[in-house]
Amino acid sequence: MSLREKLNDDLKTAMRSGDELRKNTLRLLLAAVKQAEIDKRPDGALDEAEIVGVLQKEAKGRRESIADAGKAGRPDLAAGYEAELQIIESYLPRQLTREELVEMAKAAIAEAGATDARQSGAVMRLLAPRTKGQADGKLANEIVRELLTK
Numbered sequence: 465m466s467l468r469e470k471l472n473d474d475l476k477t478a479m480r481s482g483d484e485l486r487k488n489t490l491r492l493l494l495a496a497v498k499q500a501e502i503d504k505r506p507d508g509a510l511d512e513a514e515i516v517g518v519l520q521k522e523a524k525g526r527r528e529s530i531a532d533a534g535k536a537g538r539p540d541l542a543a544g545y546e547a548e549l550q551i552i553e554s555y556l557p558r559q560l561t562r563e564e565l566v567e568m569a570k571a572a573i574a575e576a577g578a579t580d581a582r583q584s585g586a587v588m589r590l591l592a593p594r595t596k597g598q599a600d601g602k603l604a605n606e607i608v609r610e611l612l613t614k
Contacts, residue, residue: 587608
């Protein structure tokens with residue numbers, strides 16, 4: 465079953481069960497996928513990796529909204545975004561732990577022969593494709609910089 469089919473099936477299930485939060489979140493996700501297809505043209509169809517990319521973009525938006533709501537002193541908004549984020553993350557591939565990411569970064573640093581933070585770009589060019597969809601690029605960059613400044 466493709467990810468799009470799973471989203472549609474889960475939307476139907478949420479509609480039948482009356483789960484408003486899941487229903488609304490899935491509708492937003494499907495709308496984002498549809499918009500990405502329209503933007504892509506001419507063929508319009510997204511493959512699984514592109515759909516995962518759309519979901520990751522939506523998850524990132526929720527994380528930013530949670531941070532913004534926290535700064536604004538609105539725990540009610542933050543809680544709503546957190547609930548949506550949990551639903552979105554249930555459709556994403558398993559994320560790498562910090563320890564796994566550190567090990568991958570160490571390997572990429574050794575492969576690139578990097579010795580200081582100025583060479584972090586070369587390390588990230590090796591690391592980014594290996595962690596695509598499994599780790600936040602910002603976190604990976606932070607880890608690489610930490611390791612190179614030690």
